[in-house]
Amino acid sequence: MQFMRELSFLEPKHALAVGGLDPITGAGLYADIKTLSMMKILPLALATCIVIENSSGVKGVVPFPQELVRLQLKAILEDCTPQVAKVSLVYTSSTVEVLAEELPREVPIVLDLILKSWDGHDLITTEGLKSLIDLLLPRSTVVTLNALEASSLSKVDVHDLESAKEAARRIADLGAKSIIIKGGHLASQKAFDILYHQGDILIIEKERFLEGPFHGLGCVFASSLAALIAHGFSLTDAFTKASLLMDYVVRGSYKLRGEVKIANPLELYYKSLDFVKVFEEMYEALKVIESMHGLDELTPEVGVNIVMCLRNPTSPDEVCGVEGRLRPIRGFLRTQGTIRFGVSKHLGAMLLEVNKKWPSIRACMNIKYSEAILKAIRELNFKVASFDRSKEPLEVKMKEGSSMRWGAREAIKELTEEPDVIYDLGDVGKEPMIRVFGRDALDVVKKIKLVIAKLKDLGSLKESS
Numbered sequence: 001m002q003f004m005r006e007l008s009f010l011e012p013k014h015a016l017a018v019g020g021l022d023p024i025t026g027a028g029l030y031a032d033i034k035t036l037s038m039m040k041i042l043p044l045a046l047a048t049c050i051v052i053e054n055s056s057g058v059k060g061v062v063p064f065p066q067e068l069v070r071l072q073l074k075a076i077l078e079d080c081t082p083q084v085a086k087v088s089l090v091y092t093s094s095t096v097e098v099l100a101e102e103l104p105r106e107v108p109i110v111l112d113l114i115l116k117s118w119d120g121h122d123l124i125t126t127e128g129l130k131s132l133i134d135l136l137l138p139r140s141t142v143v144t145l146n147a148l149e150a151s152s153l154s155k156v157d158v159h160d161l162e163s164a165k166e167a168a169r170r171i172a173d174l175g176a177k178s179i180i181i182k183g184g185h186l187a188s189q190k191a192f193d194i195l196y197h198q199g200d201i202l203i204i205e206k207e208r209f210l211e212g213p214f215h216g217l218g219c220v221f222a223s224s225l226a227a228l229i230a231h232g233f234s235l236t237d238a239f240t241k242a243s244l245l246m247d248y249v250v251r252g253s254y255k256l257r258g259e260v261k262i263a264n265p266l267e268l269y270y271k272s273l274d275f276v277k278v279f280e281e282m283y284e285a286l287k288v289i290e291s292m293h294g295l296d297e298l299t300p301e302v303g304v305n306i307v308m309c310l311r312n313p314t315s316p317d318e319v320c321g322v323e324g325r326l327r328p329i330r331g332f333l334r335t336q337g338t339i340r341f342g343v344s345k346h347l348g349a350m351l352l353e354v355n356k357k358w359p360s361i362r363a364c365m366n367i368k369y370s371e372a373i374l375k376a377i378r379e380l381n382f383k384v385a386s387f388d389r390s391k392e393p394l395e396v397k398m399k400e401g402s403s404m405r406w407g408a409r410e411a412i413k414e415l416t417e418e419p420d421v422i423y424d425l426g427d428v429g430k431e432p433m434i435r436v437f438g439r440d441a442l443d444v445v446k447k448i449k450l451v452i453a454k455l456k457d458l459g460s461l462k463e464s465s
Helices: 002-008 028-038 066-079 093-102 126-139 149-154 160-171 216-229 235-251 269-292 345-358 371-379 394-400 402-414 439-459
Strands: 013-023 041-054 056-062 084-087 109-113 142-146 178-182 190-197 201-207 306-309 319-322 327-331 332-335 340-341 363-368 384-387 421-424 431-440
Touching: 002 084, 002 235, 002 269, 013 028, 013 216, 013 402, 028 041, 041 066, 041 332, 066 093, 084 216, 093 126, 109 126, 109 216, 142 149, 149 160, 149 178, 149 431, 160 178, 160 190, 160 201, 190 235, 190 340, 201 235, 216 235, 216 371, 235 269, 235 363, 269 306, 269 332, 269 340, 269 439, 306 439, 319 345, 345 402, 345 431, 363 439, 371 384, 371 431, 371 439, 384 402, 394 402, 402 421
Parallel strands: 013 041, 013 084, 084 109, 109 142, 142 178, 384 421
Antiparallel strands: 041 056, 178 190, 190 201, 306 319, 306 363, 319 340, 327 332, 363 431, 421 431
């Protein structure tokens, strides 16, 4: 979320987006506008065509007449000179000619080369591509392509990192100042984004965590790059930040009825709104916890914590917990600190691992282990899983923060339904523990209340202490 903090200090700028209209708003101008707006950019939009498509594929392209494209651009430039222009789907040579003639020379151009749709439909004519290479490519500040587009333009079979580097050099020979090849289509376990800039190559390596096909990722990447350039970031900084931003865009992707996943450039915005929800949920849950009778008898030696994560969390910094945990004082639990993000590494790590498999699980609380408590949990028909800490591999034990992730993976690897509880019997120097999971912090607290009530019914509350 450091990225959102950086944006908060920036003043809005203007950017021109040039591209096609997509009815499902997953790509093209609509995706550009969403991306630019999220990144504190006031968007200007020039439509070149309508792409008749949905999440099942492209049905056809209806290009706009040259004069209609020209009238749009003239009207925009009468009102505003943008800090950057992001050019994507042009389709025809006549559109390229208008852009070459009318775009002010001082405006940086991010050229997002689009040749085909994700399902293989042609999105530029042969003449349009020739005009693009001759008239716009040499004027562009940076050209962005995926591996398939880079292969087509460079005549190099781009299939790995080395071939991508060679393709970038050849595209530079066509007159492009800087080239970015996005590595989502490369046949490798890692994803690589490559920037060729002033003869140097910068590579960003990322984990693959979701497979495609995706709709709109290239549009969002190029728009975020353009936004950062408009804000005054250097090309290398803009490339680095735009590349990392794609992790959020992919994690927030969604599906309609077709097979393709639709990139969501608003994921970071949704996540920033989620901060408010998580804080409010945690605050309300904490009020209930501190007034709950009997919870002191369920407190382990290490104390109690409750955590809740943001939607689609990427790190422990996106898990909110109680600083210093909660401990009994005169029969009730009391906080030792404040509610903060990133303060519960162990419980947070386990929640992150469970959330990977079941995104609906976003909260967790630990209580002490006893046979009586476990019996009450089973009586409630909670779904229970466990792991054996004595079987934890040495390399996991030696790596800080890995134990709980390993334990969660072991506990849920055979599960087909989301768990309510994961417990372990401890190990040498490790206290046995029960963790209760739920959809949010209040959901977890309700489950803990049911456990306490069941212990009372069974006459086992004191026995659990």
